[in-house]
Amino acid sequence: METVDPTMDRVTVLVVDDTKENLTVIGQLLRPYYHVRVANSGARALQAVEVAPRPDLILLDVMMPDMDGYEVLKALRQQPVSHDIPVIFVTALAADTDEELGLSLGAVDYVTKPIKPALLLARVKAQLELKKARDWLADQNAYLDAEVHRRMAENELIKDVSLHALAALAEKRDNETGNHLHRTQGYVALLIELLREHPRFQAEFADEAYCRRVIKAAPLHDIGKVGIPDAILLKPGKLTPEEFEVMKTHAMIGAQAVGESIMQVRAARAQRGLSAEDDVGDSSLDFLDVVCQIAGGHHEKWDGSGYPQGLQGDAIPLPARLMAVADVFDALISRRPYKEPFAADRVLQIMQEGRGRHFDPDVADAFLEHLDRFHEIAECFKDEHPEDVGEISGAKG
The missing domain is CATH 3.40.50.2300 (Response regulator)
Known part of the structure; x- marks a missing residue:
């Protein structure tokens, strides 16, 4: 047998x-x-x-x-x-x-x-x-699948740390602090949360991967400042009109630098025999594209009076419109060597006046209706200036 x-x-x-x-x-x-x-x-x-x-x-x-x-x-x-x-x-x-x-x-x-x-x-x-x-x-x-997910998570962590280090490098050359990156990223994440069900934004924000890209890209909004001369970037006082024109170029510098990176990635992919159709759904290119939109567009204004391109209304990329609200708000409540933080009522007034002029009206409405929550983020990541606490926490929604 x-x-x-x-x-x-x-x-x-x-x-x-x-x-x-x-x-x-x-x-x-x-x-x-x-x-x-x-x-x-x-x-x-x-x-x-x-x-x-x-x-x-x-x-x-x-x-x-x-x-x-x-x-x-x-x-x-x-x-x-x-x-x-x-x-x-x-x-x-x-x-x-x-x-x-x-x-x-x-x-x-x-x-x-x-x-x-x-x-x-x-x-x-x-x-x-x-x-x-x-x-x-x-x-x-199952083991290989778990290992792939583990390594992907590890790579994402390394990428996030590298991106934050890159963004912090730009901020270190400025008079702003690293907490500015955390605050503005928190503001952008909150705006996405508040606008998810809005009819104008439902389609974009239904894509979780897209939302994550926008939030991760937010700290890189001022990456173009690495191209601004120190004499202007680090000037403790108010800039002259000529100096301000130079400072404004940081938006285009950032967009161009990221745009060149996108071209290099596509060229490398082409050398591997991949076509333009293969770029669809590529997370690296999608992320760089969002970074480019934010870096180049966060100083555009809803009425077309912004820079560097003078874009108007919905022609301004959505991530840049979110960043505009986040960046202006944080600039108003923060101390700089050349200014004190604005009082809470003045911050509210400026943000209200910016609705439909500087800011997308619907984005501004979401911000204004939940102003206390944005102040909570600011308080969580406040700079080491104890005298600012009263200014930040005293704001009313």
């Missing part, structure tokens, strides 16, 4: 047959090698798969009263707990059409009665080895 792998002794086989003698014969044949469970009807077989130890393989008779083997197999395949359990039909039906039907319904093998012990043991062993291999592959795939 064929030797069966002794490592199979923990495997459970369920034998389903309405004839007691058949259950006894097959059970005695299998028990030296496997843990055997039996069921004398289709209904009991369906109950058995729900109870531990669940079977690794089912030997199923076809001709049974009430519920034949074909019906049992269909029911097994419909239940998540038994969907993947391999089933071998063991039956007296020997016609080719019977075998074809059984296999078409999902049986893995078809053994005719009277059974030949060596043949049945060989078929059982073969199917259990196949199941063991499938289970191993499933475990490997």
Whole structure:
């Protein structure tokens, strides 16, 4: 008799047959090698798969009263707990059409009665080895999938830290603090939350990946300041009109720098044989595009009087419109070497006056209706100027 792998002794086989003698014969044949469970009807077989130890393989008779083997197999395949359990039909039906039907319904093998012990043991062993291999592959795939997700999360963390370091580098050359990055990013995230259900913005903000890109890109709004001379960028007093014109170029410098990065990525992809159509859905390019919109557009104004391009209304990219509100608000409430923070009532007045002029009216409305929440973010990431606390926390929504 064929030797069966002794490592199979923990495997459970369920034998389903309405004839007691058949259950006894097959059970005695299998028990030296496997843990055997039996069921004398289709209904009991369906109950058995729900109870531990669940079977690794089912030997199923076809001709049974009430519920034949074909019906049992269909029911097994419909239940998540038994969907993947391999089933071998063991039956007296020997016609080719019977075998074809059984296999078409999902049986893995078809053994005719009277059974030949060596043949049945060989078929059982073969199917259990196949199941063991499938289970191993499933475990490997699950492990690889988990590993991919872990490494992707790790890469995202590294990217986030690198992006924040890059943004902080630009701020270090300015008279602003790193907390400005945290505050403005928090304001943008809150604006997205408040505008998710607004009819004008539902389509964009329904895309979670897009929302994450906008929030992550927010700290890079002033990346173009790395191109501004120190004499202007670090000047402690008010800029002259000529100096201010130079300062204004930081928006275009940032947009152009990111735009060049996008072109380099596309050129590298082209060298790998990827077409422009392959760029669709590329998260790196999508992110850089949002950074470009924010860096280049956060000083544009709703009425077209902003810079660098004088864009008007919806021609201004949505991320830039969010950033405009966030950046102006933070500038008003923050101390700078050349100014004190504005009083709460003056901040409110300026933001209200900016509605429809500087700011998208709907974005401004969301901001003004929840002003206290924006002050909470400012308080959470306040700079180390204790005298500012009264100015920030004293504002009314």
